[in-house]
Every structure is written in C-alpha cells, then in structure tokens.
Amino acid sequence: MQSANEIRRQFLDFFRSKGHEIVPSAPIVVKNDPTLLFTNAGMNQFKDYFLGNREPEHSRIADTQKCLRVSGKHNDLEEVGVDTYHHTMFEMLGNWSFGDYFKKDAIAWSWELLTDVYGIPKDKLYVTVFGGDATENLPMDQESYDFWKEFVAEDRILMGSKKDNFWEMGDTGPCGPCSEIHVDCRADEEKQQVSGKVLVNADHPQVIEIWNNVFMQFNRQKDGTLVPLPAQHVDTGMGFERLVRVLQNKQSNYDTDVFTGTITKIENITGKKYGYTDTKQDIAFRVLADHIRAIGFTIADGQLPSNTGAGYVIRRILRRAVRYYYTYLDYKQPLLHQLMPVLAKQFEGVFPELQQQIDLVSRVVKEEEEAFLRTLDKGLKKIDDIITDTKNRSTLTIDGKAAFELYDTFGFPIDLTRLIGSEQGLHVDEEAFTAEMHQQKTRSRAATALDTDDWVVLKDGGTDFVGYDQLAADASILKYRRVSAKGKEQFQLVLDVTPFYAESGGQAGDTGLLIFPNEQVAIVDTKKEDGMIIHFADSLPENVLVPAIAKVDSAKRAATEVHHSATHLLHAALRQVLGTHVAQKGSLVNDGHLRFDFSHFAKVTDEEIKRIETIVNEKIRENIPVVIKTMGKDEAVALGAMALFGEKYGNVVRVVIMDAAYSIELCGGTHVGATGQLGYFKITSEAAVAAGVRRMEAVSGGAAEQYINEQLALIAGIAAQLKNAKDPIKAIERLQEERSQLEKHVESLEARQLVGIRNELLTKDEIINQISFVGQMVTVSSLDSLKKLCLDLKSHLNDHVIVLCANIDGKAYVAIGVDDKVNAARGLDAGKIIKEKVAALIKGGGGGQKSLATAGGADVSGLVAVIETVRGML
C-alpha cells in the first residue's frame, strides 16, 4: 500500500516530468485581503495571474496547498468529524497552466496519473463535462467530451449542470467550464444493484469527486456577457485526503495514514479505542485528528488564537476539539498539545514550518487549552445554579436566556448545557436561545454596518507608487467612492501616481495633502485593498478632474521611518541577546513608537533589555548606511535574510540591509538613509501577549527624546516633592513605613479610647423592668466608632437595650442595640425603633437589624429626646 507521503510525491513528480515548476504551499493564513481570512482553495495564490494583474514566472506550476474551510455550503464546522470525509484543514493538489496547455493535455494527464501511475481501475471512474446552459446561451463543452472519449467509455461521461460544471471566480472576471473526475468506491454487489452513474454528484459518501479541472476560457463582463479570454488557463484541484483514501482502499479518510498516526496517539493518551463507528466517542477521535491539523498549521503560519478575526476562528476550532475530548473521551486535561510532535513529524518533509516551531506551537496550544478548561470549570459551577433554579421553578425547561447568558458571557458551549441538562431530565428553551442569539448578531451588524458606494471611475489604469524615492508627485484621480460607517462619511481615492505608502508590514499608512490649484484635501490614512493604494479623505475636491500635487506629511513619515529602521535593529539585537529562536510575530510602526511581538519563552530580564538597548544604540552611533536592494529570493536567503513564517514572498524581493553582518531583512517598508538618524533608542515596555510570545515597545528619534524628557521631569517632580532628598526611593519607602505606623497607632489609640468610654458607660447601666438600659450621649469621631462601641457594650451586658447618641461634625447620629432575648420577650426591634421613632426626632433616616441599627440626621437638638423616647418604651 502506498503511504500518503508517497502518493503526494508521485503527484508532484508526475507534473514535474510534464514540465511543471513545483512551488511551495502559500501560507494558510491570508494577510492583506479583507475578503478572505484563510486560503480556501489551491488557486488563491495565483488569483492575480488569472486576473492578469501579474505575470507568472512559469507557465506550468504544480503544488500541494494547505487550505482551511470552516464555513460554506457543505462545510459547517459542527459537521466535521461527524462524517468521514469533511475537514477543516485539507491539502489541495493542483496543476496549473497559465496560457500554456489547455483541455487536451490536462485531460490526458489527469487520466494518465490516476490510471497508470496510481493504478485506479478504470471501471471505478466517471467523468463529468459541462452540458451547456440555455439561459446563459452557453454551449455544451464538446471539446472536453471529445478528448475524454479517447480514454473513457461514453456511458461514463456525464453531462453536468451550470452549478456543478461551470466555474466562476466572482460576479465578474475569468470563468469557464470544468470537468470533474469521480470515483465509485462501493462494493461490487452494491454496484450491481445501483449504477454509480446515478450517484455522481448526489452526496453519496462512497461515490465522490476527487479531481476538478477548470478550463478558464471566458471573461465575464459587468453586463453579464462572456468574452473569450486571449490566454486560456487551467486550474485544477484534487483533494489529497480523498485521493489517499481511494488509493489505500479505505471507507473513510480517517482510516488512511494521513490521520491514523494522530488517532493512535490519542488512543495511547486517553486509553480509549477508536472503533470506526458513529458513536460520540469515535466522532471525538475524528474531530481531534482533524482539528489538530488546522490548529497546528495556522499557528505555525503565525496566526495566534485570539478574540477577533482569523485568530477567533482558530480559537473556536480548538475549543470544539477540547469540548469533544472533555466530554466524550473523558479527558479533563490539555491533550491537543501532546499530539503536536506526531503531526509535526508526519509533515516534516512537506510543511516544515510546524517542526521548525514545534515548541512555540505546542506551548501556545497548551496555554489555550488550559484557559478554556478553566472557562469550562467556571461554567460548570454556574450551570449547577441554573439547574437548581430550574428545578425550583418546577419546570423541565431551562430558561433560554440563562442558557444564552452562560454561552455569551461565560463562554460555556451550548451543547454542553444541553448535555448536562438532559442528564437531569431537562431541556433548553431553544426558541428563546435562538432569539437571544439573533439579537446579538443584529446588534453587532448594526454597529459595523458599512455603506459603500460604487467606484466612480474617471480614468482607467493602475497606480504608480513612487514613495520610496519621492515625498511629492503630480497626480490625478483615477477613481473615487464614498464610504460611510456610523454616520461618518469618508472618501476613498485612487491616484495614477502616488508617493503615499499604504499601511503594510506593520508600517502605518502615510498622511498628507492633495494640493489642487484652488484648494487642499487632507489625506488622513492610506491603505491597500485588492492591490490598490487607497487614500482616505474626509472630503472631495470641488473638481475631481483637475490634477493635483500629492504631498506626504514628511515629518510624520520621517518619524515613522526612524521607528521602522529601529525595529530592524531591535530584531537583530534580540536574536543576538536571546537567541535565534526569536522570530517576528507581529509589528506596528508609526511616528510615535514601535511595537514588536516575537517568539520567546521567558520574560526578558532587565539585564537583557539593557544589553539589547546597548547594542541598538551602538549600531545607531556607527551610523551604518541603510542599503536597500531588490534581488532574487534565493539570493536573499543565501545572504542570510530573515524571512517570516506565514509570509508569501515573490521570487523578486526587496532586501533591507543594515551592516550585512548584522541585519538583513526582507521588507517592503520605508527606512532612514543611515542609522545615525535614529539618534537614540529606548525600550519602554516588555510584556507577554500569548504563551511563548512577548511584546516590546520602544521609541527612537524625536519620540525617544520626548520620552526621556518626560521621565526626567517626572523624577525631578518627585524629588522636589520630597524636598530634594538625596535618595528619593528611600525617602518614599520611609514615608510609606511611617504612614502605616501612624495608621496603626491611631487605630490602637481609638480602640483604647473606646474601651475607656465603654467602661464608663457600663457604670451608668440602669435596670428598668429587668432590662439593662444604657442611654447616653458620647463623643466619638465616626459613625463606625459609634457602631463599634455599641457592639462592644452588647457583649458586656445581658438583657440589654442600648442607645448611644453622638454629635459628629454637627450631624446627629444614633446607634441602638437590643438583646435578642429582649427582642423575643418584649418585641423590641432596634431597626423598627430607629425607623418609626428615632429618625423623625433627628430629621433624618436610618435602619438596620433587630439587634443593631443606626440612624443619622440633621437635627442634633433631638438627640436628648431620642434617649428619653426609648427609655419610655421599656
């Protein structure tokens, strides 16, 4: 039996032998594309070639691409693991022709690979071709049909609908018919009963599509018409996991050696056995085997779990995995991180990025698991309360609102609530739960509602970016549009020539001015979208057709460049001081400061920070010229340039060098001319952002100078307050020490004073009707002391009624204590006495308990009457 690794190798070898260039997988995490969080198809990284925005370096390419799908028509996260063939992360094998070969070769090669190389019996295969569509006026794909006829019996060539066999990238753009290959994996007796023909494209688990060949031959215009493309392309995708399942003759993707390694490991860890069935326990095995791949490779590509965007998707996948092992494998500690080494080893030869960062990834996963297990623990406590409450209300329905609160506020999974409820014979009010969920979604959408007008196109063409060399340029507007969010209106402008740097690689977008003959428009930000440089403005010029001078705010740009160059110096210094495991995990550079996230497993000590600062400042004083070159990627790597995990680089890269022996980085940002321009560098903070990831913030240039001045002013201020003590720190320590001693002293004095008053009051005890009565005016400093005094007296007198009155800062205060026995025998209640009798006498309010109550009021003259009134009640 061929192993999965051999099968993958054979695919790549086969297409290499047909003249294809084999390229690495693009990162699974997509950056700088707001429409896509993850790579979800093999062609993603080649989109620009099909759109004609970029020229491919090879006309024939093949690869295996890491993809992730967590939503879509057939791929809901909650379904993964339940069946035997859906996945979150999967590999897509693909071969591409960019204006090179077309239908004939693509069809012949796919047949050759499947039947000759892989040896799939021909009578297991069916193919589909596009059958035409009358409403679109599209003919049937006769060409493909004819090419297939050479290999396949005609009754195995099926006609497909537009839905299944016509592929489009979007509403407009390249599109064309496609041809799929399906495999019938059923047993012979089943095949005799029902022909595989009718099961193709019918969601049968054993009759499955394994390969899709898309033939891009049209371009769809905005008006919906189709124009033949000048260059025709081939885009194919073969699901690797399915292919392996077919070749290894298994019923389920999870029975192939793509997954058995991790499943065996899970068996070892949990002591449970995988049983190939649909029990919850077996589903849990599949969920873990699937999810661990998605989690491992996304983190290796630099995306940490978080509470927004792509990071939130990873967090959800990870938590679903935890939920399954926690509930169905009865394993209550972190498990996923233990699988990571097995996975990394398995993919070492294909996707080495996981093995290279195995410590970091395992650590991040473990920490994330621990955090969620804590969340579960807290939720379990809360759900106990909810169940008790439900039972107390003598109903079997758990309040939907309560279930939602548990989910929404405490992150407790709703399916666990259902499960635990059902163990107690309860069910969740699903309708109310869904209603709450709906409200939450509506609220969020309303808050992020973005109203975008259509582009108003003035001129065709692309943008020429000149910002590396110039800070001003003559420019005219190519197109613009209005965007409004939450009542704020903005305009986006695209220029034919621009010196404005769009936010990228952590460097903030430029701001500046568009200077027209009669007016100026402020550019408040610059960002990239779909490869366009978009300038944000709060208003439009009167006449959008007039050329302008586009002028970048040069002071701000310069300050930003200082921080960007400082980031490179810092990165190199970190690797020198902490070790070469330090890799960039995120970066932010603007005119005010820089922020740099990097992998490292311990707090950076004060001493290390000093050494890092020293190195960077030495490099600044060396005044090293910053050399920027474009060169081949291989050449750059050979020079020792640092490239980032999870970044996709073209074959020609921009390299920033600050002393070839010190710092060489691939970077598209803008920099100072020589390091001396940085002036000074200072780290302002160091902290953890996630397991194994630290964050440093620093300032350089003018910002550093300002920072130092502020710090010095602060110290001067402190010293002045301390009367310029020689050692301010010691002076503060002494002050704190003195303060706490004084506090203790005052406390004990007061306590002693209260004891004195108490003893004196005890001598004034009168017996009235067998009740020990104390009613006196006292002098104390606070209501609290009055209360304490009353409590103290209570513990020294049996069968007591105590009334203490005080004038504190001109306000009247009363505390009344009644012995429990007196309360029971005579019905005297301190709280009631205060409310009903005392409060009115002193023109105030009050209350308390039966045995002790307090009141306060404005009228001090009423206090004598208070004592007499209570005496009268005995």
Add this chain to the structure above:
RNA sequence: GGGGAAUUAGCUCAUCUGGUAGAGCGUUUGCAUGGCAUGCAAAAGGUAACCGGUUCGACUCCGGUAUUCUCCA
C-alpha cells in the same frame, strides 16, 4: 467595532433583596514526635481594582476609568 461579565486576604473563592467582610489553601508562631511525613492550637494578613454619585449607612445601587474574560461581527 458592538453586547455581556468579572475584579474581595499571598492563592482559589463565599458574602440571598444595602445594615458587624468570611472560608479553604498558603505564611508565621507555639505544642506533640529522636527526626521527617504529619497532627493539634493560635496569630498575622483587607483602601473589597480606581474615581465620582445616591443614601443615615455602599463590597452590594448608579455613572466613569483601567485590566481580564466571553460572545457576536
């Protein structure tokens, strides 16, 4: 970006509707045992995140700030 929640002793957390801030673990001390594991007893430890308001009285109610958690986008 929007909603919800949490913040109390060194740690983990109680304190039902406003009315005397507690427990377990840990720490210290003493006692028991030749020593250790341990057992018993006692003590110390609090600006209830921070700021403001309502109230006779606020850990508790209201507003703001900070940090953390969580759901949605």
